[in-house]
Every structure is written in structure tokens, then in C-alpha cells.
Amino acid sequence: MSHRPPSSITKEFILKFNQTRNPKEKEQLLSIAKRHILRCQRKLGLRTLGYGEHVNLPTAWTEVIYLAQCKGDIQDEALSMLYASLDHASLDYEQLPVLFFVAESILYRFCCDASQKTYLYLVELKLSKIGYLVFLRLFVFFICGYLEKFEQNLLRLQPYSHALSLSGASYGKYPSVFSNIQFILSVMNIIFKQEISGLSFNPDHNKKLYNTDSDMKQSEFNQRGYKVNHLLWHSVAAWSCVQKNSPQLNKVLKHLIFYKIQFQRSYWLDSALTLMVLGDAAKLNMTCLKALMDLMRDFLSSIISDKSQEENDKVDDFSWAWNIVYMYITVLTEISLYAATSNVRKTALIGFCDCKSSQKITLSMDKSEEQPKLMEMSILGLLDYFSSKLSDNCDHVVWTGYYALVHNMVKMLWELRRNEEQDGFRNKIWRVLQQIKDQDQYGVAHNAINIAQAEVHGPIDPFTTYSRSSSSNVVEDTFCKYIGWRVANTLSKLFFPYIGPHVLHINKGSLKQKQMRYLAKKDSMRKRTLHFTLRDHSLAAEFPLFSYPDFFTKADEELTRIIDHHWQEQLKIQEKEDAIFAANKHNDKEFQEANHWREIMKRREEKLHKKTKPYELPxxxxxxxxxxxxxxxxxxxxxxxxxxxxxxxxxxxxxxxxxxx
Missing domain, CATH: 1.20.5 (Single alpha-helices involved in coiled-coils or other helix-helix interfaces)
Structure with missing residues (x-):
């Protein structure tokens, strides 16, 4: 698919905008570009979460990518708009051609522009976050089986894979950027290995949930296509239970913890999606938050402990583990900011321990003291644990975890700056950061704080000498608020497709039998491996990506319609009452004025013995x-x-x- 710029955003316009030196001409071009920015904001639906008759995401994404080539504030606003839209927009099959175009544009900027710069610039932070969201969407579409017809688009992305893999030396010091790049590379490797190599997808796997002949040590990739592991499948099941308030949640989480060993697989993208989906469920449910922390505690214990390192032949076997640690800390930060209840937010920050010692700020930088054990998987608990193991030659997982905690806490302060209801929450984080600054012996915290402040404040417009203005109309979020829900919702519709309205009339016995398909006993599940392959594409046209609404969704819509109807009637009644009240008030005012005038005339007649008005001729x-x-x-x-x-x-x-x- 060839993408041509809109009629007004041409190559000549971009070159003229970037190269002109005439102040008057520069002002005219800036005015034109701002009008395009406002038009793109409407097409993206930034205020309606990507919904509305005026929204046209493919066209808007294309225009924004071209506007991002203009230097100065226009580039900054265009990238912020694109990031916000990729976060909250729904996943639609029609977006795929434009997603490939955006992906190619982002990779080109990384490999051609960013690699030529000596220092890290703000644009690289934004490009890495945008690239992460783009390839996350491509990976979900890949799991759904919608990339078979886009081999040419994939081939256009393949040359960037090698160039991007050499960026470790440039971004190794900045996990906030490097982790997004590693995610992009991992997604490209998986998609290229399966789609470009011509591997076929077996639709028979959709008829089975488990493969009795599989071994737990078997690779997640084979000649039959991509297989989703048990851990991701059960995390999506847990998310669905939370959304539907199902009583089967505890059983699903019990089976999820049983497959925690799959968290240590070298193919870590399923684990990353597990963290994202389970983290979104934890925003609504404390039990899911506990399951998430238990998974990560077991993972860190097996990775960092000396015993687990000695049992492995190569230390490089867990070279990818720092990506999981960084993503977990990011998900935990989002829970502490956007969870539905204050109790969940507090637990994500402090932990489950209610004792007074957990309320204290303790950072064990002194190695002579007894090092704390890995107990609480909260933000402050991990900060205490990683600070005790931090040194000049510490493990990369420890260094990344400590860096990620400080980096995300600075962004949390920025996110909470205008929320007066959480001043105590913000003050707690501020005191911790002050203590971290005072005890920073290795410079890790100082580097993380500088990068985070540059990301949230944006003092420099990258690749140019222009200074970033603070008059931007686009409110950029420091964290992803909606993409976790979008991914979980899409996967839930894929793993648990809508059957029909007759499900509501099934008796309890048959319902339990169907639920036990994925809630089998432990001894039988040890010998089975859950793997989902892509649907048969001959049937893909018959079943959309999102199923039809169920009974409860329809009931909610009908209730909303009834409430709106009664609200409109109430508004009409209120308007009539307001009109009557205004008329009575006007009549009372006229009556008072008439009485006041009579009193004036009466006093004048008594004093002057005249019955004419003061301004009336005889x-x-x-x-x-x-x-x-x-x-x-x-x-x-x-x-x-x-x-x-x-x-x-x-x-x-x-x-x-x-x-x-």
C-alpha cells in the first residue's frame, strides 16, 4: 500500500517549513501546520478515546507521521498525539496497512537519524514508546492471525532489524528506551520466523485446548505455528472473570500460579503480555494483584539467587530477564496510579504488610548490615531489596530494577502534581526520592532522575536547535492507561469467543462442565501443554475480531437509553419551571418599582403641593x-x-x- 501525504502536507511543505529563514514566511507556515494539528486532533478522537463519526484513525495517523517531520513544536505535538492515540485506540483490522507504515517510519528515524546523534534526545524517548505500542499491536494481530497477507510489508521492515540490534551500545545505559527496542526486536524475530519463512498455521489447534503429547520443556515455536502458553491463557481467563465478576476467579488464579515455571522461558513476549493483562485485572481486584506479585517473587528468586545461577550452564540464558523486571515495575507503577480503589494503589506502593515498619523508608545501602529478603513485591519493597544488592559490579537485573524504580517514581510525581486528593501519596514518594538522592553512591539514581525529568518536562526538542514551548495543546500521558485493557479485551474475545444468547439458559451442571475445560486437575495439567494457533482464515471473514455484545451489554445499553430519555424529560420540565420562575420574578420587580414610584410622588406632593411628575411640563x-x-x-x-x-x-x-x- 503506497502512502502519499495529504494535499497540504507535501514534501515541499516540510522542506520549506524546516529550511525557511524569513520570519514572516515562517509564521505563515507555522499557522498552516497548527491548523493541520487541530484537524488531526479531531480525526484521532483524542477527547473521545478514538470513537465518533469524525474519527478516521488511518488517515489521521498518516497525517501525523508527516507532520512529525516538521521541526520545533509541531514535531513534538505530532508525536505526543500519535502516542496518545496508539494508547487508547481500539484494535481494528483496517489499521494494519497504516500500522506497517508507521512502524517503518519509526524504524527509519531510529536507524538513520537517532544513530547519528552523540547524546540521547527527547525524540528517541518518544519514538521508542511509539514503536513499542505499534509493535505491540502488530504482535496481537499476529496472534489473531491477520498478518498472512502482509508479507511485503514485513519484508520492508526486515532490513531495519539488523541495524536496530546494534543499538545496544547506544541505549544500554537507558533501560527506558532499550527495553522498548528489545520488545520491537523480539516481535520482529517472531513474526519474521513464522510469516516470512512460510510456516503454515494449523486450524486444528483451535479445536483443542491442550496437547497431551507435548512436553513442558518443548519450545513454544514449531512448524505448526505460534502457540500461546498456559500462563498467558490463564491470565486472560482471570481478566475475563474480573470483568464479569465471575466466582471462578480463585480457581483460575490457582491454575495460573501452577504454571509459574513458564515465566522463565527465553521466549518472554508471552510473559510480557501476561504481566500486562494480569496487571490490568489487578487494577480492579486485589486477588489478582497478589497473584501478580507471587509470580514475580518466584521469578526474581530463581533469577537472582546464586543457586539458580549455578544450575545454568550459561549466564546469558537469562539475559532477557531484565526486560521482564522493567515491565513488571512499569505495570506496578500504573496500578499504583490508576487502580480503582485506594487500597489497591496503596498495596502496589507499600505492600500487603500492615505493620508500622512497612511505613518507614528504609534503603539498605550499607552492605555491612544484614541484607533484606525478598518479601514485598511492591514498589518500596523492591526498592529496599534492589538497593541492598546494588554495587559497581552488580547483576544487570538488579541495576535495571533499581533504575526502573527511580525512573518511574519521578514520573509518578509528575503524574500526581495536580491531584490534590493524593497529596499524601505524592509526599511519600517525594520523601523516598530525597533519601535516594542523598544515598546515591553509584550514580544510577542521578541518571534515572535526569532522564525521567527530561521525559516529563521535555526541555529540548530533539534533532533540532529549537527549544520546546510549554504552550502545547496536547496533554501527553507519561504512562499507558488503556492499551492493557485493549490487549486483554482482544485476547479474551479470541480465546473465549461469544457463543450466543442461549448461554444464559444453560443449567448449572452443563455450565460447570464447560468451565472445567480450562480448570482441570493439577496432575492432568502437568502432562498437557496449552497452545492456541491462528484461526482458519477461510472462516475469519465470518467472525469479526470483536464479537457481538452479550446480554448484559445490551441490558446496560438499554438502561442507558432509558436514563437518557428520562433525563431529557426532566430537563424539559426544569426549563419550564425556570421560565415560570423568571416571569414571576419579573412581575414582582415591576410591582416593587411601581410601589416605589408612588411613594416618591406622594412625598413630592406633600412637600411641593404639586401633582406633576418632576420631569413633566405643566x-x-x-x-x-x-x-x-x-x-x-x-x-x-x-x-x-x-x-x-x-x-x-x-x-x-x-x-x-x-x-x-
Missing amino acids: SRIEVISLGKKKHTTLLNCDLYARNSLHESEHDSCMLGRICSH
């Missing part, structure tokens, strides 16, 4: 009478003046006559 009759009064007054004044003048003239004449005589 009537026409009053004006005429007033004019007549003024005219009469003027006439009287004129007559008086004339009489006075005649009298003065008469007196003057008389005075003249007297003087002449």
Missing part, C-alpha cells in the same frame, strides 16, 4: 394663565413708569418758573 391652561399674569404685571409697571416721568417733568417746570421770578 398643562396648556396653566401656561396661558401664567402668561396673562406676566403680561398684566408688565403693563402695570409701564404705567407706573410713565406717571413717574410726567410728575418729574411737571416738578421741573414749576421749579424753573420760581427761579425766573
Whole structure:
């Protein structure tokens, strides 16, 4: 499938955006790129978890990959959007062509751009997380059997495998990046070995849950296709029981612990998926959290102990174990942040012990003291254990575990920075980190803290000299919140397909018989090996990846519709009541104003003896009478003046006559 950039995001636009020096032209291009960013946000459905009529994930992922080639804030926002979308988007068969395109783009950036840089940049952290999510989705699609028609796409990815395998020297100091790269390489090796080599998939395996002729030491790969081990199968069964609140959960977890030896297989991808699925179930159920911790305690005890190291001919047999340790710590951190109850979050951080000693912060850096035993598999319990074994020449598992704990605790502080309800939780982590800084003898904590702070704050925009602006509209999550649920839900639909509505009418006897298919006795399960192969692709078109909703899902939807209907009716009633209340309030206000005006006029009439309003002119009759009064007054004044003048003239004449005589 050929991918061409959208009409506005062309190669010329990207080159012009990165090379222009004209400030005015740069501002215009930046404005165009921001409009594309906003359009991609809507197509990705970042606010609706990838749902809605406006969402078009294949197109949006393609546009975002092209926008990520623009330097500066546009690249940073595009990668953040892509990471968030790959985390919460559902798994759909139509996404496969674009997923291969995104995978090839990410591998190209790693092998061609990142390898030429001397230092670690922020873009490499983001590219590694995006690559992890892309190849995780490809691996799930591979288990579902949807990659047979994409051999050409796989061949395009094959040249990057060798180049990426040589990156250990560059990223070995940074487990947060190197673990994602190792996951990508492992997925490519498995897919290439099975798909490109032309191995056929036997649909008969779908009719069986166990193979009585298999041995527990048998490799998980053979000429019949990829087989899912017991551990992953039971973890998905436990997740389904938690989602459906099934009483069979304890039995499923009991069988899951029975197959804990499969956790030590060199093909560790099934173990990684087990941690992810069981960790998502532990966010809702304390029993699943205990089972998860028990699995990891047995794994660490067998890997780190001297006895287990001596029993192995080669130490390199467990060179992959640090990947499991890092993934477990990441899953445990997500549980402590996003679990449904505070009790589960507290247990993931502190442990199951309720004694006061577990509340104290103890880091055993002094090797003269008695080293603590591996008791609590919580964050603080592992921190105490790994710190006691940390040295200049410590085991790689110990070094990785200690680094991962410090790295994830710094990101936890960033994630909890605006959650006022968990201030105590945050203060606890902050005090632990302060003590770690004071006792950092080997520089591991200092390196982990610097990388984590750069990841959450992002002070530098990688591969460029641009500084990252804090005005980004994309809220990037430091951890994956939804991909665990997406993977578990997809695998549950694959392992336990929907049978039909008649399941609700099955009697208890037949229901127990069907449940005992995977809850058999221990002695019989020791001789069996559970392996799932891909479905027959001739029937794949008849059965979608996600089954039809069951009775309870339909009932929930109907209940939601009824609640919405009554809510709309209530809103209409409320609007009518608000309108009546507003009208009554308006009438009361007018009545009060009228009463107030009457009181003013009454007081004016009492003082001035006038009944007119202050701004009202007198009537026409009053004006005429007033004019007549003024005219009469003027006439009287004129007559008086004339009489006075005649009298003065008469007196003057008389005075003249007297003087002449």
C-alpha cells in the first residue's frame, strides 16, 4: 500500500517549513501546520478515546507521521498525539496497512537519524514508546492471525532489524528506551520466523485446548505455528472473570500460579503480555494483584539467587530477564496510579504488610548490615531489596530494577502534581526520592532522575536547535492507561469467543462442565501443554475480531437509553419551571418599582403641593394663565413708569418758573 501525504502536507511543505529563514514566511507556515494539528486532533478522537463519526484513525495517523517531520513544536505535538492515540485506540483490522507504515517510519528515524546523534534526545524517548505500542499491536494481530497477507510489508521492515540490534551500545545505559527496542526486536524475530519463512498455521489447534503429547520443556515455536502458553491463557481467563465478576476467579488464579515455571522461558513476549493483562485485572481486584506479585517473587528468586545461577550452564540464558523486571515495575507503577480503589494503589506502593515498619523508608545501602529478603513485591519493597544488592559490579537485573524504580517514581510525581486528593501519596514518594538522592553512591539514581525529568518536562526538542514551548495543546500521558485493557479485551474475545444468547439458559451442571475445560486437575495439567494457533482464515471473514455484545451489554445499553430519555424529560420540565420562575420574578420587580414610584410622588406632593411628575411640563391652561399674569404685571409697571416721568417733568417746570421770578 503506497502512502502519499495529504494535499497540504507535501514534501515541499516540510522542506520549506524546516529550511525557511524569513520570519514572516515562517509564521505563515507555522499557522498552516497548527491548523493541520487541530484537524488531526479531531480525526484521532483524542477527547473521545478514538470513537465518533469524525474519527478516521488511518488517515489521521498518516497525517501525523508527516507532520512529525516538521521541526520545533509541531514535531513534538505530532508525536505526543500519535502516542496518545496508539494508547487508547481500539484494535481494528483496517489499521494494519497504516500500522506497517508507521512502524517503518519509526524504524527509519531510529536507524538513520537517532544513530547519528552523540547524546540521547527527547525524540528517541518518544519514538521508542511509539514503536513499542505499534509493535505491540502488530504482535496481537499476529496472534489473531491477520498478518498472512502482509508479507511485503514485513519484508520492508526486515532490513531495519539488523541495524536496530546494534543499538545496544547506544541505549544500554537507558533501560527506558532499550527495553522498548528489545520488545520491537523480539516481535520482529517472531513474526519474521513464522510469516516470512512460510510456516503454515494449523486450524486444528483451535479445536483443542491442550496437547497431551507435548512436553513442558518443548519450545513454544514449531512448524505448526505460534502457540500461546498456559500462563498467558490463564491470565486472560482471570481478566475475563474480573470483568464479569465471575466466582471462578480463585480457581483460575490457582491454575495460573501452577504454571509459574513458564515465566522463565527465553521466549518472554508471552510473559510480557501476561504481566500486562494480569496487571490490568489487578487494577480492579486485589486477588489478582497478589497473584501478580507471587509470580514475580518466584521469578526474581530463581533469577537472582546464586543457586539458580549455578544450575545454568550459561549466564546469558537469562539475559532477557531484565526486560521482564522493567515491565513488571512499569505495570506496578500504573496500578499504583490508576487502580480503582485506594487500597489497591496503596498495596502496589507499600505492600500487603500492615505493620508500622512497612511505613518507614528504609534503603539498605550499607552492605555491612544484614541484607533484606525478598518479601514485598511492591514498589518500596523492591526498592529496599534492589538497593541492598546494588554495587559497581552488580547483576544487570538488579541495576535495571533499581533504575526502573527511580525512573518511574519521578514520573509518578509528575503524574500526581495536580491531584490534590493524593497529596499524601505524592509526599511519600517525594520523601523516598530525597533519601535516594542523598544515598546515591553509584550514580544510577542521578541518571534515572535526569532522564525521567527530561521525559516529563521535555526541555529540548530533539534533532533540532529549537527549544520546546510549554504552550502545547496536547496533554501527553507519561504512562499507558488503556492499551492493557485493549490487549486483554482482544485476547479474551479470541480465546473465549461469544457463543450466543442461549448461554444464559444453560443449567448449572452443563455450565460447570464447560468451565472445567480450562480448570482441570493439577496432575492432568502437568502432562498437557496449552497452545492456541491462528484461526482458519477461510472462516475469519465470518467472525469479526470483536464479537457481538452479550446480554448484559445490551441490558446496560438499554438502561442507558432509558436514563437518557428520562433525563431529557426532566430537563424539559426544569426549563419550564425556570421560565415560570423568571416571569414571576419579573412581575414582582415591576410591582416593587411601581410601589416605589408612588411613594416618591406622594412625598413630592406633600412637600411641593404639586401633582406633576418632576420631569413633566405643566398643562396648556396653566401656561396661558401664567402668561396673562406676566403680561398684566408688565403693563402695570409701564404705567407706573410713565406717571413717574410726567410728575418729574411737571416738578421741573414749576421749579424753573420760581427761579425766573
